[in-house]
Amino acid sequence: MKSKNRMLFGILLLALYGCGGGGGGNAPAITPLSSEKAITSYSINSVDGAIDEGAKTITVALPFGTNLNGLIATFTTSGESVEIEGTPQESGVTANDFTNSVVYTVFAEDSSTANYTVTVNAGVKLTKTGQTVCYNASGNVIDCSGTGQDGDLQKGVAWPNPRFTVGTGAEADCVTDNLTGLMWAKNATNLPGEKLTWQGSLDYVETMNSGSGLCGHIDWRLPNVKELRSLFNFGQAETASWLNTQGFINVQADWYWSSTTSTGYVPHRAYIGYMARGHLAIDDKTNSNYAWPTRGGRAGVVELPKTGQTVCYNASGNVIDCSGTGQDGDLQKGVAWPNPRFTVGTGAEADCVIDNLTGLIWAKDGNLGGTRNWQESLDYVAAMNSGGGLCGHTDWRLPNINELESLKHDGELTTGSWLNTQGFISVQDDWYWSSTTDAYSNNAAWFFSTRGDHRNFLGDKANIIYMWPVRDGQ
Numbered sequence: 001m002k003s004k005n006r007m008l009f010g011i012l013l014l015a016l017y018g019c020g021g022g023g024g025g026n027a028p029a030i031t032p033l034s035s036e037k038a039i040t041s042y043s044i045n046s047v048d049g050a051i052d053e054g055a056k057t058i059t060v061a062l063p064f065g066t067n068l069n070g071l072i073a074t075f076t077t078s079g080e081s082v083e084i085e086g087t088p089q090e091s092g093v094t095a096n097d098f099t100n101s102v103v104y105t106v107f108a109e110d111s112s113t114a115n116y117t118v119t120v121n122a123g124v125k126l127t128k129t130g131q132t133v134c135y136n137a138s139g140n141v142i143d144c145s146g147t148g149q150d151g152d153l154q155k156g157v158a159w160p161n162p163r164f165t166v167g168t169g170a171e172a173d174c175v176t177d178n179l180t181g182l183m184w185a186k187n188a189t190n191l192p193g194e195k196l197t198w199q200g201s202l203d204y205v206e207t208m209n210s211g212s213g214l215c216g217h218i219d220w221r222l223p224n225v226k227e228l229r230s231l232f233n234f235g236q237a238e239t240a241s242w243l244n245t246q247g248f249i250n251v252q253a254d255w256y257w258s259s260t261t262s263t264g265y266v267p268h269r270a271y272i273g274y275m276a277r278g279h280l281a282i283d284d285k286t287n288s289n290y291a292w293p294t295r296g297g298r299a300g301v302v303e304l305p306k307t308g309q310t311v312c313y314n315a316s317g318n319v320i321d322c323s324g325t326g327q328d329g330d331l332q333k334g335v336a337w338p339n340p341r342f343t344v345g346t347g348a349e350a351d352c353v354i355d356n357l358t359g360l361i362w363a364k365d366g367n368l369g370g371t372r373n374w375q376e377s378l379d380y381v382a383a384m385n386s387g388g389g390l391c392g393h394t395d396w397r398l399p400n401i402n403e404l405e406s407l408k409h410d411g412e413l414t415t416g417s418w419l420n421t422q423g424f425i426s427v428q429d430d431w432y433w434s435s436t437t438d439a440y441s442n443n444a445a446w447f448f449s450t451r452g453d454h455r456n457f458l459g460d461k462a463n464i465i466y467m468w469p470v471r472d473g474q
Contacts, residue, residue: 033110036078043074044098044120050336057117060098061336063343064123064359064473068098071120079106079114121335123357124305126402127179128156129436130235137375137461139442148378150234150400150436155472157302166247167215174215175247180230181300182223185214185293188243188251188275192291198270198283199315201257201291202326208293220293224328225260225271225280225410225455226304227294232278234401237440240275251275255289260328261313264413264452268317271455277440278401280455285315296333305357306334307410328410344423345391352391353423358406359473360399363390366419366427369467374445377433377467384469396469398435401456403470404448408455416450431457431465 042049042058049060062068074092075082082089083105084096096102098120106114134144134151144152160178166186167174176183185191191214192204201222209218236242240253253276262269262282269282272289283289312322312329322330338356344364345352351364368390369380378398385394412418416429431447431454438444438458447465448456459465 033108034078034080035108035110035112037106037108037112037114038078039075039082039104039106039116040078041074041076042118044071047339049118051116056115057119059336060118060120061338062120062122063338063356066122068120068122070095071098072096073118077106080109081107083107121303123338123359124335125157125302126155126358126360126406127230127302128154128158129400129402130159130233131400131436131439132235133437133439135437135442137373137443139444141442148382148397148435150434153397153400153435155397155400156402160301162246164246164248171215174217176297177230177300179301180227180304181296181298182227182230183215183217183295183297184231184248185220186247187249188256188292189290190250191293195288196257196291197288197315198257198285200288202259204291205293206326214293217295220295221326221331221333222257222259222291223294224307224309224331224333225258225273226307226334226405228256228258228271228273228292229278229280229405230304231275232273234278234436234446235439238276239278243275252290255281255283256292257289258328259326259331260307260309260410261311262453263309263311263313263410266317266453267313267319268315269453277438277458278446279457281457282453282455303335304333305406306332306336307408308337308412309410311411340422342422342424349391354473355406358403360403360406361391361393361471361473362424363396363469364424366416366424366468367466368469371464371466372433373464374433374461378435380467381469390469393471396471398433398467399470401434401436401446401448404432404434404468405456407448407450412452414450414452419450428466431459433465433467437461 044060049058051058072095101117101119104116131150134142134147134149136142165176173186174183175186205220205222208220233239233242240251243251255272255274258271260271261267270285272283309328312320312325312327314320343354352361353364354361381396381398384396409415409418414429416427419427429451431449434446436446444458445461446458
């Protein structure tokens, strides 16, 4: 209706002034109707949205667990009016359901329009690790009940069944992960068929996209480190063998490149994932490993978060312009982190910190339990819960490897030092135990590094390293 009114107004102006207005006088100057139609600012709950004018998208990152129904946006526009599916939108007044992406249509004075897709995220849900069995320090299988191990608690979102779906028709050479929504090349080694350097891997994927692509798509990329590790199954002795039973072929028990540079002191190296066991390590970019292309397929059960990397580096470790590199810092795939990322508790919860991305609550003191072996770390948390607990809660646990990994910031020199600026205290740039046993060597468990040049590795359960309690939040 508004569009029709604007058209009628334009016709009326032409009728009045198009013939000079009569009487031989000069026609008055007509000011052209404006074609401006941009959303120039946007926020929800005082959280500014990230506007990508080129893509006409707006992303808002709200704290974990925020109810996305009935949210009211505050915005400014250079256009005349704004609608969602024909419903007029008034800044600071109109409520909408943002459970799914919403399209705003901005009308200019001249009746032209622009559409902005607004996506509101309320954190991410971490997934189960895949571990369902428990082991003692000697590696023997034991009853899980009350152990506090990963196989006992099995925290996280359950995996769908089937976990993977092989494509059909034009997509027969691809496999979709129903958990994350990512689409992967079905053949994990014949693309490109040999090991490549890091830059060679990035170049290969670019060549794919400039050619015929794969499965009818030309938006493939080298996965970032979180996308690559999403394939790990910590309940299997060998992830590669398991993936080869899930619809993939030729997954090697070997190292695969991610697009994520190791920013901690060694930006001439990038993260690699070991499909045999689940290690994440770093390698010189001039060395050769496998490349496994991925792309955003469709909505999954969960969405993966961004890694935090926003800068790009060449093979020598020098900072370069990101545009068109295909690196993690260029594409920045994943759910945006809320700002602030962490919130320090108050009152009875003053010794705890909430992660607004995952909803997890961590002990504020990253050195609360000191250093212990694996079983002693589990026992320490059990003693906390049977005593006075922490922050008024007695449901603490040793985090699983996915929960620890969620703390990693791939844009910082060291994650530990960064966390100490986010409300935590005494976080060590060192190794921290997870509750997840190595499914291959059951006398070993996975630990996580807050240092910049390492990530997750495993060691004998008798090792003495740090531990850090966590619990569920909202």
